[in-house]
Amino acid sequence: MTVAASPVTLDDWFARDLGGLYRPWQADPAPSPELVELNAGLAAELGLDAEALRSPEGVAILAGAAVPAGATPVAQAYAGHQFGNYSPRLGDGRALLLGELTDPAGHRHDLHLKGSGRTPFARGGDGKAPLGPMLREYVISEAMHALGIPTTRSLAVTTTGEAVVRDGRRQPGAVLARTAASHLRVGTFQYAAATRDADLLRRLTDHAIARHHPDAAHAERPALALLEAVVEAQASLVARWMDVGFVHGVMNTDNTTISGETIDYGPCAFLDAYDPATVYSSIDHGGRYAFGNQPQIVQWNLARLAESLLTLIDDDTDTAIALATDAVSGFGATFLRHRSTGLHAKTGLTDEHGELVEDLLRLLGEQHPDHTRFFRGLSAAARGDVSPVRDLVVDRDAVDAWLDRWRAALEAQDRPVEQSAAAMDRVNPVYIPRNHQVEVALDAAIAGDLAPFERLVDVVTQPYDERPGLDEYAKGDPSATGYVTYCGT
Template identity: 45%
Template sequence: MPIFNFDNSYLQLSDKFYREVKPNPAPHPELLLLNKDLMKDLDLEVLDENELVKILSGNGIVEDSQPIAQAYAGHQFGHFTMLGDGRAILLGEHLTESNLRFDIQLKGAGQTPFSRRGDGKAAVKPMLREFLMSEAMHNLGVPTSRSLAVIITGEPVYRETVLDGAVLTRVMSSHIRVGTFEFARYFGGIEEVRELMNYTINRHFPELNDAQNPALALLEKVMDLQMDLIVNWLRIGFIHGVMNTDNTSIPGETFDYGPCAFMGIYNPETVFSSIDRDGRYAFGNQPNIIKWNLSRWAETLLSLIDPDEKKAIELATEKINSFDEIFTQKWWEMMFAKLGISNPKPGDDDLVNELLRLMELHQKDYTNTFTYLRMPEIFDENQFFLDEKFEAWIQKWKSRIKLENGGTNFAFELMKKQNPVLIPRNYYVEKALDEAEKSDFLFFHSFLDLLKTPYEFLPEMKEFLQTPDEFDSNYMTFCGT
């Protein structure tokens, strides 16, 4: 019985969109991590672990797998360039028992025709990072890629130093991105864009086939998904760090966990990426960037929106121009919910704005502040600097949530769903990765287990709510994945 139930619908597209390629065999593969929860979600049953390792290390091609590297392009930090899967190989699309379709992709399995000067390999630590962060995001309730396994290859990878090689198995509903459409437009033509649009609609949004203007309906649908995704990021303090158009997933999933991090002290200008020197992808700028990315995507669809270019530009511009109002509404709803407010009243926006100003002024932790409002008892005395203005704000807020239907208890239940107690704080992520890189997985696994229930306070979480002073102020992440 095969481990995977592979189908290969992407191969229905013109071969411009991909290149057939075989993974590089790993000399001495060993299973480092296996995501058993995801195995169940995918209806995968492994009777022979050696066979699984063989497949996910690139040492064996399973029945019905037709490995490919996908072609795409993208605006990276605002500059357009030709790209493609440089070290990712799509084994196929796995169909679950309920006919859900998921890409199964090997990351770090060797060179592809799009590798440029790269070796197509990956090191252990960045692959462990993606595993940890993507599972944390999944448990936080954010649409995301997931990680099925990390396998060490038994060969060295040469970067600034010599590192141990690894392959990560990434799972997504698909790897179609804004950059895929940019590739179709710039390196193909209207027929390639039409072909990709039809495929995307049939795969992800079949209900749009009945739309009067499918291209415009697709733009509106994906814009809505992207807004929901960014609102989710802002809700939990997540900073992607490299929001290029090739990292903008059409189905609205978070992926590419290189220079990503979680904000501790609240500051909208927070950046942790070593390559984002101008703050383009700062925490508070993420809404502006997703709007910019969607604008680049809309440009690829113009010829399908209307054959009259002027009319097409008018229709697309109207959709893009609606972004600010819709996004702002979604953001306010999210922020009100973080304070336990489900039925906003006049003055509630002042309550939110004042809290954010106080947090920024007093350099308070974003996640812990919202947890403190609901559960002050789990924090040490004097941990929060409560000046007169903050005390006055708390009294106003307490009076306000009493007016909610269901009162304070209902408000607290709403807050619990919106505000994680535990996030993968940068200090503990690095501690977990550093120890795991030295083959000590004790802390990695215990941390990962706690991250499975981020909205439920457990006493053993208390030590993870704080990080050493100044750690985040000097913290940098890199494009290692």
């Protein structure tokens, strides 16, 4: 049904521009929708009335049981390489794009439902989602936003009134309403290119440029400029993932956005112990998407985007290939620039100290300290208390030697050491969504107790300010060996 006095008014820009890249569709009925969690802060940023969203009409929209004014719900089409294997037809198998809304600052955002039932792109299953995974995406995506990392965001989680069974476990069925700069992916371009419809690929490229990288429209080769802009955005994004120890877990080309936002929080987690080989996905047996492999995987995905754009980059195939190759080859230097900037900020260094930073990464790889606590402890070490850092390693002589060199570098800078320590506290979080804390909160929520979940959301959305009574949220799980997440999570 369409809501007459809708608390949300949407545009249908994607649907108007990009026929051929979607199927019009409706969400499955939600017999008895109930609001579980509403992100009132995000609603305010979007110019939405939180109380109206809490009304029966608002909850019906958030659950997919009603269509807001101006909306043309569609299931988006895209292809993708999943673990390196190409699938020509993926698409929104259990999701719908309701449309776009414009916030008070004039920025467009997709409003998208996840877990709203099967679509023509469904690849098995009922297209519905259990409550736990939807709450998981809510808390982790909001934590990422609080950490300053570009990401889709979670507006609300609603239950549908139906039960969903996954892996023998019965849970309430749920829908996540999320927002994004858009849901355009590398896989969207792969799909359009595979149709061999030149007009469709050009319309998609023009749409992506207008929406995300408008300066590319004025370039000599707009499609090449788009590719270069996405290379820059993705290099910056993955460097920020590495800064906070985030492991995405399923970096397929259909999960690589044109906007440079993090998308699809399935088998993702944060490092406890620092180890580049860390894998959390149950199906990543070869470590393709391990923590330390993320930069080269993104570059590989960007090469697939480049292939999709070749016909628009230049009429001459050899010229197009050469130009696209140069653009993708530039990813390495761009990523290292962003990564170096992040690591220098995390260590309080304003001058260039590449060797010192590289030696730190080598030391971390040998000692495997808690990633978050180690970097947060550096500000204490700068102030003279090295115990928060030394207590995390086995080889204290090695860390002492590095700390001596690092302290000398800090003291040689133009700003006082205390200013450096304060700057480090602004980029090194105290709190992240610790894997064991996430599981505790989700188990309680599924059982009907939302208090631990809401407490966790409060903690991780204020990640830099140490607060009394939250010591447990700053600690890793002492028994954390072999933590595993799943694609359905």
